[in-house]
Amino acid sequence: xxxxxxxVYEEGKGMDAHNKVMREVRSRNxxxxxxxxxxxxWLDEDNTPDWFVTSLTIxxxxxxxxxxxxxxxxxxGYVAESVDGGSVAHEDLMAQIDACLDHEAENADDxxxxxxxxxxxxxxxEREVPAETRQAIAETFGDRDRIVVESLPDFVDRxxxxxxTEQGLQTDVAIGLETATDRVRRDCVNKYFDFADFEAACxxxxxxxxxxxxxxxxxxxxxxxxxxxxxxxxRSVRRCLDVEGCHTVSMNPCNVQNYxxxxxxxxxxxxxPPWLWSVAEVxxxxxxxxxxxxxxxxxxxxxxxxxxxxxxxxxVQRAIKDFDExxxxxxxxxxxxxxxxxxxxxxxxxRSYSLPLAR
Amino acid sequence: MTDYFEVHERDGAAxxxxxxxxxxxxxxxxxxxxxxxxxxxxxxxxxxxxxEAGVAHPVLSDPGSGWATEPDAPEGDDSRLTILPAxxxxxxxxxEVQDAFEPEYPDVDFPSAAVVSATTATDHGTDAYVLSGAHxxxxxxxxxxxxxxxxxxxxxxDTALYLPGVATPANVATLVYAGVDLVDADRxxxxxxxxxxxxxxxxxxxxxxxxxxxxxxACQQPRExxxxxxxARHNVNALAAALKTVRRRIRDGRLRDYIEGQxxxxxxxxATFRRLDQQYAYLEERTxxxxxxxxxxxxxxxxxxxxxQRFAERVTSRYRNRFDNPLxxxxxxxxxxxxxxxxxxxxxxxxxxxxxxxxxxSPIGVVPQELELTxxxxxxxxxxxxxxxxxxxxxxxxxxxxxxxxxxYPRVIAHVPEDYRPxxxxxxxxLGTEFTYTVEDHPTTTDSLGNxxxxxxxxxxxxxxxxxxxxxxxxxxxxxxxxxxxxxxxDLTIRGSQPGLQxxxxxxxxxxxxxxxxxxxxxxxxxxxxxxxxxAPTKRVEIDDFVPHGSVxxxxxxxxxxxxxxxxEVVFEGPSAxxxxxxxxxxxxxxxxxRGIAAHIRHVDERD
Numbered sequence: 001x002x003x004x005x006x007x008v009y010e011e012g013k014g015m016d017a018h019n020k021v022m023r024e025v026r027s028r029n030x031x032x033x034x035x036x037x038x039x040x041x042w043l044d045e046d047n048t049p050d051w052f053v054t055s056l057t058i059x060x061x062x063x064x065x066x067x068x069x070x071x072x073x074x075x076x077g078y079v080a081e082s083v084d085g086g087s088v089a090h091e092d093l094m095a096q097i098d099a100c101l102d103h104e105a106e107n108a109d110d111x112x113x114x115x116x117x118x119x120x121x122x123x124x125x126e127r128e129v130p131a132e133t134r135q136a137i138a139e140t141f142g143d144r145d146r147i148v149v150e151s152l153p154d155f156v157d158r159x160x161x162x163x164x165t166e167q168g169l170q171t172d173v174a175i176g177l178e179t180a181t182d183r184v185r186r187d188c189v190n191k192y193f194d195f196a197d198f199e200a201a202c203x204x205x206x207x208x209x210x211x212x213x214x215x216x217x218x219x220x221x222x223x224x225x226x227x228x229x230x231x232x233x234x235r236s237v238r239r240c241l242d243v244e245g246c247h248t249v250s251m252n253p254c255n256v257q258n259y260x261x262x263x264x265x266x267x268x269x270x271x272x273p274p275w276l277w278s279v280a281e282v283x284x285x286x287x288x289x290x291x292x293x294x295x296x297x298x299x300x301x302x303x304x305x306x307x308x309x310x311x312x313x314x315x316v317q318r319a320i321k322d323f324d325e326x327x328x329x330x331x332x333x334x335x336x337x338x339x340x341x342x343x344x345x346x347x348x349x350x351r352s353y354s355l356p357l358a359r
Numbered sequence: 360m361t362d363y364f365e366v367h368e369r370d371g372a373a374x375x376x377x378x379x380x381x382x383x384x385x386x387x388x389x390x391x392x393x394x395x396x397x398x399x400x401x402x403x404x405x406x407x408x409x410x411e412a413g414v415a416h417p418v419l420s421d422p423g424s425g426w427a428t429e430p431d432a433p434e435g436d437d438s439r440l441t442i443l444p445a446x447x448x449x450x451x452x453x454x455e456v457q458d459a460f461e462p463e464y465p466d467v468d469f470p471s472a473a474v475v476s477a478t479t480a481t482d483h484g485t486d487a488y489v490l491s492g493a494h495x496x497x498x499x500x501x502x503x504x505x506x507x508x509x510x511x512x513x514x515x516x517d518t519a520l521y522l523p524g525v526a527t528p529a530n531v532a533t534l535v536y537a538g539v540d541l542v543d544a545d546r547x548x549x550x551x552x553x554x555x556x557x558x559x560x561x562x563x564x565x566x567x568x569x570x571x572x573x574x575x576x577a578c579q580q581p582r583e584x585x586x587x588x589x590x591a592r593h594n595v596n597a598l599a600a601a602l603k604t605v606r607r608r609i610r611d612g613r614l615r616d617y618i619e620g621q622x623x624x625x626x627x628x629x630a631t632f633r634r635l636d637q638q639y640a641y642l643e644e645r646t647x648x649x650x651x652x653x654x655x656x657x658x659x660x661x662x663x664x665x666x667x668q669r670f671a672e673r674v675t676s677r678y679r680n681r682f683d684n685p686l687x688x689x690x691x692x693x694x695x696x697x698x699x700x701x702x703x704x705x706x707x708x709x710x711x712x713x714x715x716x717x718x719x720x721s722p723i724g725v726v727p728q729e730l731e732l733t734x735x736x737x738x739x740x741x742x743x744x745x746x747x748x749x750x751x752x753x754x755x756x757x758x759x760x761x762x763x764x765x766x767x768y769p770r771v772i773a774h775v776p777e778d779y780r781p782x783x784x785x786x787x788x789x790l791g792t793e794f795t796y797t798v799e800d801h802p803t804t805t806d807s808l809g810n811x812x813x814x815x816x817x818x819x820x821x822x823x824x825x826x827x828x829x830x831x832x833x834x835x836x837x838x839x840x841x842x843x844x845x846x847x848x849x850d851l852t853i854r855g856s857q858p859g860l861q862x863x864x865x866x867x868x869x870x871x872x873x874x875x876x877x878x879x880x881x882x883x884x885x886x887x888x889x890x891x892x893x894x895a896p897t898k899r900v901e902i903d904d905f906v907p908h909g910s911v912x913x914x915x916x917x918x919x920x921x922x923x924x925x926x927x928e929v930v931f932e933g934p935s936a937x938x939x940x941x942x943x944x945x946x947x948x949x950x951x952x953x954r955g956i957a958a959h960i961r962h963v964d965e966r967d
Contacts, residue, residue, distance in 0.1 A: 266451070353490075356494060
């Protein structure tokens, strides 16, 4: 694990402050969750290097992210949905997998080609998911084509990836890089690793035949203006796909989750989720890259999610989904709205001391 | 140390000042990025020009935030105000995070601005300050007022405060009234792109307007051709025009009168100036003790003005009645000073110096005859309908009650019309005294005046000498503090005549003169020396080793009494000079400013 930089915020001051605040924010939550139920499970479709596939997406409840227990990321509320106490037994985790398979059997005609497992932490961290469970899950889904598991870069290890590739699974490790800019990741997101750690994880994954990395980026963490956020994403998409072993970038607009610093800022008038135009702008601008770039705006059109003026949100969201499927930037020529002028003015004018300029 | 900003005039917390760039900017001002000066061909009005091109001062230089990238060492020059790179804190940023990411600003030798938040604001040695997180303040009166007071008290007085991203034609007067010096057109432009047509009385949806209620250049076209870009240009023009109105109002000392009317168009603006009234210390410190401008008493909020509250406070805690005669309460007159009015002439003919005349008035309260000239007793005009509001009755009754508690009259004659009766009766009941009422129908009827005269038939007249002595001493009490009249003028000779009374000591040395336009005393050197030696509280300024002539500049001041207000008499003492003059800035400003005229000197004595 890399250490926070020795500068002022240096001497970990910024991180200490973020963590202290986030612990306090999270402590306001007193909900509890059943360790035998997954946090969430759903069926959808995804663009992969093997073209478009059906996916079973599982949010496994593992007791949550260790980093979030220390305070964690300023925008992440997933830990709020995790089992209290921080660890879930093998039997309970397997019960969650069974529940997901039941869901799939009830709702789909055929088994999904791709399995995606997120834990809101690190699936490859054995304190979250024991080795025994990991092996059992690899075997359970051995009949599928592709699996995606979420992890911090620290836990990406070629031997763990081989457990899946040996089952015949194309294996992608999803890393929540958030941004290629270390300064933004550290000071705005409060994530402790560096881009160099991401590069090392990519090298580790691609050392295995069938192993690769999928980078998850976060558009507009707190404190960035709309224009800064757009520039940060354009730069980040390109830097990620320049790394050997990273074939896909999923760039996702930040939304306002419960029990987060972002939510506190939002309530006080200091945060607005990104415009959908910003998402479109980045996708369009980076369409020439060698790799897949997708985006899945959650909560689009709502005040707490990425949104435009209210009139065009559904149309722009559809264009984004269209782009996810076809990777063709001309989909964005099909949508326009008067609020683009507002968005342009905001991108041009907003500063970290004057945000947000428009709701 | 401020090199590039200088305050020239003050009107409450609002200031008229100068951003001293190569092309000076008079503030409060509309500013924008230096690269929005004009469009590519320099015409300023082309289709590609920013909506504020040619309207806003293109003087801001912003090298960028510290959140996204490690900032380079800032560069700047005298043509622009450079915002030093920093991490801005949006509204709601937790204090711990602000502390951890608090920027450290370098010392630079060009015009610069530091980004601060309501909780971290402090003196960074820059010429201007950018208040971050304003979006969370605009619209919320309490948060806005708390932030403005906190920031204004934390940064030096002779620095500009820039409130980015929130100014509109409707709110800008109130922003300035609270102490903002610089605004931008960002919000006006963004609202224009959203089809919101902004005016000083609020906003309209563009699609609802069948005609454009404005004469600015952007609006001089057929309604159907007027689009959102035009709307943005109109919004900027309306904002610029609103600022011109505000600047004129500050020059005239009449911003408050405007605010009381204009702010009513938006609830939070009304709440803001009312909440500022509740922050009396902040406004009182910044409000001059005298003005030539008239107060328009046309709203209930006028009662809460500093000038009104201060007069009532001084009359009921400093002023001493030195007459032994009965008190006659009379109604005020529209004409000021009251003595010049026809009605007061008639009262005087009936009273004939046999009673002490005190005028009852909304919104001032009570005005003893000695203070009829004293600001703001002859500087207001109210709306008279004969119908008093409950607030007015309560205010005047409270002032009268406190006044009577502090004075001692053998009896009180209320020569007042019917609509004043409820006030008098309330005070009678509260104090357990009885007034004698002399008015039948109207105070100036023959019967009423006859009643008044006969009530006073047994009373002795007081002489001119007593009247003049009491007037000078009463003004001194009012102006300098409780007991000052006696402490300063124990052996007194008066020369001149009302209103320009001159106070001399027993040896014939002139000490002071009553200044006609303000009804206040101005000292001679001898008077100033006596003031310093007396028990009356003295407003002193310690100056460096120089002999001031004309005016004293802030850098020459070593220290100043905190109690000094604009318009106050002030003595200056330094190794080489003793002088007296009138303050042009407050005591705290004198002590903390590095630029600007602190005071005008009237008389100076060189020390050996």
